[in-house]
Structures are given as structure tokens and as C-alpha cells.
Amino acid sequence: MLLFLARRIGVMLVTALCLTFVVFYLTNLPAKLETLAKTQAGSRISDAEVASWLDRNGYNQPMLTRYGEWLGVAPGWTREDADGSVTGRCYRLADVSEPGAAPNRCGLIQGYWGNSTRFRADVADVISARLGATGILMLWVLIVMVPMALMVGVLAGMREGSRTDRSLSTFAIASTATPEYVSGVVFIALLASSTVGLSPLLVNWGVIDGPVLFQGNARSALEKITFWNFFLPVMTIALYGMGYVARITRASMTEVMTQQYIRTARLKGVSFRNIVLRHALRNALIAPFTVIMLQIPWLLNGVVIVEVLFSYPGFGWVLFEAAANNDIELLLAASVVAVVVVLITQLISDIGYVYLNPRIRIS
């Protein structure tokens, strides 16, 4: 088990290095640096001025050197000006000016994540604040999605081919066919619009006081989460993810229900209820567990879409803003966080699978 874990973590680190380099390369392309120079030093500067700006700010070194600097394994660049003052990557990031006062290396590993040009703040602060907001959203999504998906899957897989199975399976298929930007739009039109959908009817009947039933904008959820401002974003993400998990659960459940030990239990005279709850359920939940873990990185897609659609300023919204505004340092840091989250969930899913299923052979 330990050897398996060590090898798995080793592969994970190599993957993380490769992926961060790809991200670094794609965000630091010459064209993007040029855009950065223009936004920082004025949009009307000439090509020569762009080149000198890039040179003065350490962007003219080879890609690998800069990657090393950013990661914190290579010493940061320094430059001594004619008047004797020293500047450099680490001087700026540590915000010191006396020669020799800055650390030699200053990168991701040392905790220097750089500055965001979009939010004019430290990247680490921006990310940590936004991650918290997204964490709450994800928590509620999982609380809604997992029990619903498992219930639909188990109910459908319990009696294969029955009417319940057919209708629940169709529902699961329909939910996987509805991406977040479709269900979000339908939800807002149906429940959060003051001119069409349900809300005007309910106002007419005097059921609700406000103009709309649910709020189509989740910004207020940052201060205080209520059912009325958080329900739509959570449902939008949960609905798309749910169908897939439900289908895996159903497949796993139908397979378990044909096993010999279920037949034995039935012949023994155990009630159907007890067969499902005691004998089948535990074995049927191994596959969905790994799928749920692997679903988390997939939910990131939904998080970005929903946070943009409902203007909820979380991690996904930051990622979108960083990409849209060419905020290189922020985009890099957000990508690293996203990649690390994906890799860790993969690791947990692997370990969980081995742990839950004693028959698995680790080769």
C-alpha cells in the first residue's frame, strides 16, 4: 500500500510539473507579454518601447529560466541601475529596495505568488478569498447532488427494466444533456424573471411579496446565504453532474442485483427491502464513490459557468476575469490551484477505490 501510494504521488508530482509548465508557456507567449506591456506602460507605446519594457522587467530571459524563477527553484533576476539602486524580481515581490535585502529565490514554493493586474492585489489573497466562496458553493452542490444521484441510481437499478427504472433513467439522460448554461438560463427565465415564468403568477396570487421567487443574481450570497439567492446556482451545477453519477450507480446496482449472494439472500427469505439495504447497497456504492471524486474537477467547468452567469464572485469567476483581462500571474496561480485540486481528487479516488474494494489487486 505504501509503495503504491509513493509511486502514485511521484506520478502526480511529475504531472503537476508538466501541466504547470504548459500553463506557464501558454500564458507567457510573446503576444500575451506584449499585451501585458501595453496595459502596464500605456497602450500607445511603440514596439521598441515594448521591447525595452519587457527587457527591464525580466521577461526577455529564456522560457525555462523564467519558469524556474516563477516556481522558485532558480534565483530571481536582479539588475543594478546606473545610480546604484538594485531592482529585481525578488525585490519587487518582497517589496524591499536595499541591496541584498531580498531573498535569493522567490517563487511559488517560497510563497510569492505575484500581483494581480486586474484586482491590484496580492494573488494569494485574491485566490484564498475567492476559493472560500467557491468552497461553500461546492459544498452545497455536493450536499444536493450526491444523495439525489445515489437515490435515483439505486431506485432505478433495484428492479431493472421496471417502469420506475425507465422513467428515472430517462430523467438521468435528460439531466446529462442539459449543460449548466442551458439549465441556468431556463431556471432564471422560469423562476427568477419578473416579467415571465412563475414569479408574476405567484405575485398575482399574493403568494410571494417580492417581485421574483428566486434571485437570478447570487452576489448577495457572499454576505448572507439564503435559500432564495443560492438555490438556483446550486441546482444548476448539481443537475448536470447528477445524471452521470446516477447512471453509474444504476449500472453498478443492476450488476450487484444479479449476483449469486443476492439470489441466496432472496431464497433464504430475506425481504426485498433488507436485500437492497443490507446486501446490495454497500457493494453497489464502490463505483459511484470513485466517480463522485472524479466528478469534482468536472464540476469546475460548471462552477466557472454558473459563477459567471449568476455573478457570484468565486474562484471560477476569478479564473474567467483573469483569462479575459490577460492577468498573467493570477491566471497562472488559479491554474495551479485547479490542477492541484484535480490531481488530489484523482489520488483520493484511487486510494478510496483500493480501500473500499478489498479484492482489488495493486499491480
Add this chain to the structure above:
Amino acid sequence: MLDALTWPQIFAALALQLWPVWLAMVVLFAASISFKRSLGLYGKLFDSKVGMVGFALVIFWVFTALFADMIVTHDPLAQFSGMRNAVPGSALRDPGDGYPHFLLGGDALARDVFSRMVMGSREVLRIAPFAAMISFMIGISLGLPAGYIGGKLDTGLTFVANLVLAFPVILLFFLLVAPEIQNTAIPRVMAGVLFLMPVLFFTLLLNARYFTQPMKRNLYVGVVLLVGLWAYSGLAFNADPLGFWGMSPNLLNVFVAVVFVNAPTVFRIVRGITLDIKTRDYVAAAQTRGEGPWYIMLWEILPNARGPLIVDFCLRIGYTTILLGTLGFFGLGVAPESPDWGSTINQGRRLLTAFPHAALAPALALMSLVLGLNLLADGLREESLKD
């Protein structure tokens, strides 16, 4: 100026406007059902209710895309005075000889929502099936040897596939589909590698089959290389001497990104199936006969893996449609006025609470197409399991 239409009138007008689609669907269904016993897996689809509903939805959009020019009521890019955010069924102020109503209303720029939705189906169906097909050829050409030969090749390819899969899709799109990237060599290089795979696939496929009959082989492989490299030069490098094949830089960028995201998943599926099938007796028999590895992979293993692959192909077209919608939703890689569904939803979402029809029509269209593909896949899976 005519009166605005009521909802029943709108539906009647929509049904009337879509008459070429209904006609084509009736003909196709009548022909398919009467000959279904001699049509193989396709015919068996008409035995399953789910499969038939799915097929009907998919074929509806295929015919809509085909006959789009006859169906649209107005120019999808033209703006009409007084029709900004018009509700469905509104009458035009000065229709002239044109159609007198905006059937599904107008959008924020006073364009006809219905015509844009119909034209949008063309945008989607022009990219999604081909992107899925190329992803499949790449996944097959790499997955078969990875599963069959194994060893270092397998380890290397699996590592690369996992690398791509560990990338959150949305991040990859933000990084890969951007105006700055379009001006670099990256999309061209990626297209150069990715588009070479289908040519390679067909060459290997025919060479493995006919290398014992050199005359036939030379003819078939020659034709494939001629047509394949011709299309390849045009699509990947925009260097087609005759100007028949070609792709605009932003379309190429979108295409490459979508293929790049899909191919590793197909690779994993093909590799898994190959690992399972290569232990079968007929593979051992072919090995004893002395067949070459590519013949065994492409003519023994691949045909026997077709069931799950066909099902996944349908699902993948649906997933690609969703990905294209996501790209449009974030305004990545699409032409500014493009009527594709993703960007129409994106434009409509700003006024969503007041005038939802502009975003709702393309959203429901996209959903029905993907739902159709998923149901079709489900029907095919059920029917192919019955043998």
C-alpha cells in the same frame, strides 16, 4: 402592419415554416421502418422506442441544418427597425415582401431569433460530428497499439493521455482559444499533428488489408493519400492549391481545441476494449496464421469493438456540442456576429430576466439536440447488447 400572433398561431406558423424538415423526416422514417430488417444495427434502432425518439430529434436538427436556407424567415444577421427585444409573434413594422412576423421575437440587436436559431444548427452540425470523428480516429490509431503492443509505448501514451485529462477543460479553453494564440504557430502545429492521424489511419487500414495484392493496394492507398494529403494541406496549413479545403483561423483554433480535449478519452476507451479483446481466441488464431500486428488490430480487434465505439461516438457528438456551446458562452473563438447557439445564449443572458426568449430558444435547441444524441446512444446500446 399586421397584428401580433398568439402562441397557438406561433406554433402553427413554426410548424408550417419547417415543412421541408417534416417531409424529409416522414420519407426517411417510412423507408427505414419498411426496410428495417435488412439495415443491420441502424434498422434495429426502430425496434426501441427510446432509440427512435432520439433518432427523430437528431435527424430533425440535421434536416433543419440542411434546409436552413428554405426555413429561415429573415436574414439572421440583418437588423430590423423597431424589433429590438420584440416578444415572440411580433409583427414587423414594414415587412415589404418578406415574412411579416418575428416568430420567436427579436434579440437585443433587433435580429430574428428564429432565423438565428435555425442558422445556428448549421454552425454546430458543421463542427461537432467532424471533431468527434477526428477525435475517434486519433483515439483508435493510438489506443489500438497501446493496448495491443503494451510495454513502454503504452506507458508513455497513457501518461500523455492522463496529462491532458488532468487539465480542467475550461482552463484549457481559456488558454488555448484566444486571439493571441490564433496568431502564433500553436494551432497550426497542433492541427498539423492531429489532422495527420486520419490520413495515417486510412493508409494503415487499407495497407494492412491489401498488401498481399500490390495492384489493389497501390490503387486504394494511392487514392487515400492523394485525397487525404490534399485535404490535410488545406485544413491544417491553409495551403490547398485548388482552394477547395480551408478553415478560418478561429474555426481551426476551436476545432483543434475540441479535438484535443476529446481524443484522450477515446484513447482510454479503445485501449481498454483492446486489452479485453486481445485475449480472445480469434486473435490468437490470427497470430498463429502469421498476420501482422496492424492487420490484427485494424481488421480483427477493431470490428469487434464497434458496438461500444458507435455508442460512444453518439455521446461524443453530444459532448462536443456542449463544449462548442461553452466556448460560445464565453465568447471564445467565434466570429462576432456568428449565430451559433453558445454565443447567442451569451448575448441573450444580459437581458435574461426581462426578455428571456432570445437566450431561451437556442438553449432549448441545444438541449434537444444533445438529448436526442444521448437517447440515440442509449437505444443503440440496448439494441447492440441484444445480439
